Amino acid sequence: MTSSTVSALPQQSEAARILNSTRRDKAGVHPSIVLFGRFLFSLIFIMSAAGHFSKETIAYAAAQGVPLASITVPFSGIMALLGGLSLLLGDRSKIGAWIIALFLIPVSLAMHKFWGVADPMMAKMQMAHFMKNVSILGSALLVSQFGAGPWSLDGRGKLR
Numbered sequence: 001m002t003s004s005t006v007s008a009l010p011q012q013s014e015a016a017r018i019l020n021s022t023r024r025d026k027a028g029v030h031p032s033i034v035l036f037g038r039f040l041f042s043l044i045f046i047m048s049a050a051g052h053f054s055k056e057t058i059a060y061a062a063a064q065g066v067p068l069a070s071i072t073v074p075f076s077g078i079m080a081l082l083g084g085l086s087l088l089l090g091d092r093s094k095i096g097a098w099i100i101a102l103f104l105i106p107v108s109l110a111m112h113k114f115w116g117v118a119d120p121m122m123a124k125m126q127m128a129h130f131m132k133n134v135s136i137l138g139s140a141l142l143v144s145q146f147g148a149g150p151w152s153l154d155g156r157g158k159l160r
Contacts, residue, residue, distance in 0.1 A: 052077025
């Protein structure tokens with residue numbers, strides 16, 4: 001190439017190069033989107049945890065046949081809160097994801113037994129809740145294998 005050909009090529013400004021390098025990490029991941037995804041994923045667990053300590057929720061679980069509901073339901077609230085905070089902060093996120101998985105399996109099977117509901121409308125509603133939990137379980141399993149990603153406490157001190 002001649003010097004005139006090289007100068008004709010578009011040159012990226014230093015500011016544009018820096019901006020583009022901060023949008024994605026080396027793996028092509030947008031850290032802000034990963035953080036927002038963790039926030040959205042953890043929100044359901046963090047916000048619902050307090051309800052696991054209400055008399056109404058415990059009574060409903062007991063009516064669904066949950067054994068020792070006065071103990072297991074508040075314990076599940078603690079699991080939801082700890083797992084949700086772990087995912088949100090990205091602190092020990094693989095363990096937090098397993099806590100969420102261990103929370104979701106019995107909750108889904110005990111509280112959303114659509115297969116045993118006679119009323120078709122109620123059965124569809126319970127099936128929707130069950131499938132939502134199955135989907136969330138899939139997400140938890142992904143985090144249990146891949147971790148929290150960038151902008152997490154797990155990722156601090158790691159060079160990207």
